[in-house]
Amino acid sequence: MPFLIARAAHWLPIIAACCAVTLVALHPNISSTALVLVALAQLSTLKSFRWLTCLLCISAIGLLLPGLISYLTPESWASTADWQTLTRWAQPVALESFRAPLLMTLALQLSALAILLRQRARLGAPLLLLAALLLTGLQPIPSSQPFTPLLRYTANWPSLLTLGLLLLGQYLLSVRYWRGKRYLINALWPACGLLIAVLMLWEKLHHEAEQRLYQQVEARAQQATHQLSLEINTHLNAMRGFARIWQLQRSLPTYQQWTDQAAGYRQDFTYLINIAFVTPDSVIRHVYPFTTSNLSALGRRLFDVQPAGREALEPALRGQQEGSTDIIELLQGGTGVIHYFPVLNADGVPLGAAAMAVSFPLFAEALFAQLPAEQGVTRWHNGTQLLAQHGDATHPGPWLFDSQVNLLDKALTLSYQPRWEYLASQLSRLPTISLVTGLLLTYLLYLVLYTFQRLGHQHTAMQNSNADLQQEIRKRSKLQQEVEWLARHDELTGIANRRHFLEQADTLQSVRPISLVLFDIDYFKRINDQLGHLVGDEHLHFFAQLGKSHIEYHGGVFARYGGEEFVAWLPSHPLPSAFKVADELRQKLATSSLTHADGKPLTLSAGVVTFNCPKDVDLARMMQTADEALYHAKHNGRNRVECGEINTTEDA
Structure with missing residues (x-):
């Protein structure tokens, strides 16, 4: 793997x-x-x-x-x-x-x-x-x-x-x-949680920012649509008022009358490129303003030169109803629509019709002039036919807003598409700033957590190492103590050994008098031979504990010297006192439960020597004297204590 x-x-x-x-x-x-x-x-x-x-x-x-x-x-x-x-x-x-x-x-x-x-x-x-x-x-x-x-x-x-x-x-x-790095996981999870929260916050903020901008631009497009619809209704109502003026007279409007009335309307609605009076036989009699294209149309029959508008013109000439043409090519050039309104005299007799030609390019220019061209493009169209366009169409944005505008019985479409640069300039940078800032904070959080987790891990490892070291020190100290104890004690009996006994001689140099007792168990070899070494070991251990408790009770030191021989220091004990202590121990052993194979009690022999000279203790001479006294005890029948005497005059 x-x-x-x-x-x-x-x-x-x-x-x-x-x-x-x-x-x-x-x-x-x-x-x-x-x-x-x-x-x-x-x-x-x-x-x-x-x-x-x-x-x-x-x-x-x-x-x-x-x-x-x-x-x-x-x-x-x-x-x-x-x-x-x-x-x-x-x-x-x-x-x-x-x-x-x-x-x-x-x-x-x-x-x-x-x-x-x-x-x-x-x-x-x-x-x-x-x-x-x-x-x-x-x-x-x-x-x-x-x-x-x-x-x-x-x-x-x-x-x-x-x-x-x-x-x-x-x-x-x-x-x-x-x-395997646990502190890495512990640092990564909180940072990961913060990271997910940052991404969710950015998702929410940038959605809200774009939705807010979209609604603002949509509201502007709807406002432009409302303004266009209002303008259309306004100029249609104005045109109807213009047509009703002539009901105050009985004759046809004269050239001057038509000009005076049309001039005011033309000033308010500059996109009316022609305000004409049409006689019942569809002949253009008056025009305004006096442009070359308008003057060239005087005397011409609309049924002939503009047959596409006949269906809307005929009812108006008969005084029946107003009407408007489809979107057509105007005689003055460009696309537009012509509204026809009946002109009646005071008696209600039709005198003709008022024709008002609306140029869509001029209409869009006048209406959308307040919209900055650099922000986007506004298009007015009828299906696929483009009627008018205003603004900059380069680098269009992804949003297109279409609204329906009614021109009498015609449904036209007004489209507004803002430029991408304009939309981007209006979009809030806060979501992106929050995203980048959140990523930085998440990174810093991870570094802090990782550092603390790593330091904590190292601290724990150091504590564990310190605890292991302390345990090892205690273990070695205990082992050292055991080694030192074994070096100064007998492993079988658990009491002091010869080394410890000899070391005590240096500490007891200044004590006077000082007595030394050498013990030997009588006929101990028979116990090993007849009862076995295990029983012999048990007898040795029993006597060692008996002697230790007895000698230490009297302030002395009891030790195993070797084999079945034991030795004791009795500081501050003169010879009679030391003799008494040794004899009491002999009696305790004799009256104990320890016996030979034949049932006879286990006994001991002892040699006692006391040193009372101000000179340094001569351990060799004391041991030799005690050994000689022990020899006399065994020679005199065993189960007894004999005293030895150091010849101080010989030393002198």
Whole structure:
């Protein structure tokens, strides 16, 4: 399994690099170029080309950095138009087509930064890789907005798949170094939770920002539609009032009367390119204003020169009802519509009709003059037929607002499409700033948590090591004490041995008198031979404990000298006192439960010697004298205590 992971970590960057190169060849852009740089950086990491890895990562981050800054910079600092100008110097395309999508930009930069940090956990590489994975996984999720997003937040599927291969290769390459570090997991989970919260907050903020802007632009389009409808109703009502004026007289309007009345209306409605009086036989009798095209139409029959409007003109000439033509080509040029209103005299007799020609281009120019041309384009059309257009149509945005406008019995469409630059300049930068700031805070949180977790782990390890060391010290001290105890005590009986006994001679040099007693168990060899060594060992242990308790009770030191021989120091005991102590011990042993194989009690013989000279204790002479006294005790029948005397006059 580790072999397969290693091979996958080796081949995935190669496959991703090939895919990225293909993307550059088919659709060269910032995203595909950065993908190539990151893939090559990962390959150079596998080959241990450290300097090349740093160069490629820095190049990828630097290539994407201007685009990221353009997403973050407030409009008051650097306008969208300024960024567009800078973009055209590099490539004659729109800014949104030139820079990489926001989420793709962040994911690529985080991936390059993780490679630059050599996937070190203490520098935050696991969090950077996780953030890049989440940003990549967020992009294929469809938007819940009912309109097309203004900014490009997501890349296309080939770019996302290529980036996914790169991130998977990075993970497989680094996971072996991260596995088993519990403090890494403890630091990563809280940071991961904050990261998810940041992404959710950004999703909400940028949706709300675009929706708010969309509603503002939609409201402006509806306002323009309302204004157009209001203007149409206003000029239609004005035209009806103009036609009713002539009911105050019985004769046809004269040239001067027509001119005087039409001049005021023409001043209010400049898009009325002709206000004409048409006689019942469809002949144009009066016109206003006096343009060349209008004057050339005088005396001409509309039924002949403009048959398309006959259906609307005839009812008006008969005084039956007003009407309007379809959208036609006007005699004055351009598209428009002609309204016909009956002209009746005071007796209600039809005198003719008032024809008012509305030029759609002039109508749109007058109506939409208040809309800044650089913000977008407004189109007035009838189905596929464009009637009028106002504004700048270059680099249109993704939003198109269509509204229906009724012109008498005709339903026309008013379309408003704002330019992308204008929309981008009005869009709030707060969501993007919050996203980048949240990523930085998440990164800092991870570093703090990782540092504390690592220090805590090291502190715990140090405490454990210290506890183990203390335990080892205690164990060695106990072992040393046992060794020292064994060095000064007899293992079988548990009392002091010869070494300890001899060491006591130095500590008792100043004590006078001082007595030494040498004990020997009578016929002990028979016990070993007849009852066995185990029983003999038990007898030795019993006597050792009996002698130890008795001698220590009298302030002395009792020790095993060797075999069945025992020795005792009795400081501050003169010879009679020492003799008494030794004899009492003999009697205790004789009356104990210890017996030979034949049932006879176990007895001992002892030799006592006392040193009362101010000179230093001569241990050798005392031992020799006590041994001679012990010999006399055995020679005199055993089970007795004999005294020895040191010849001090001989010393002198």
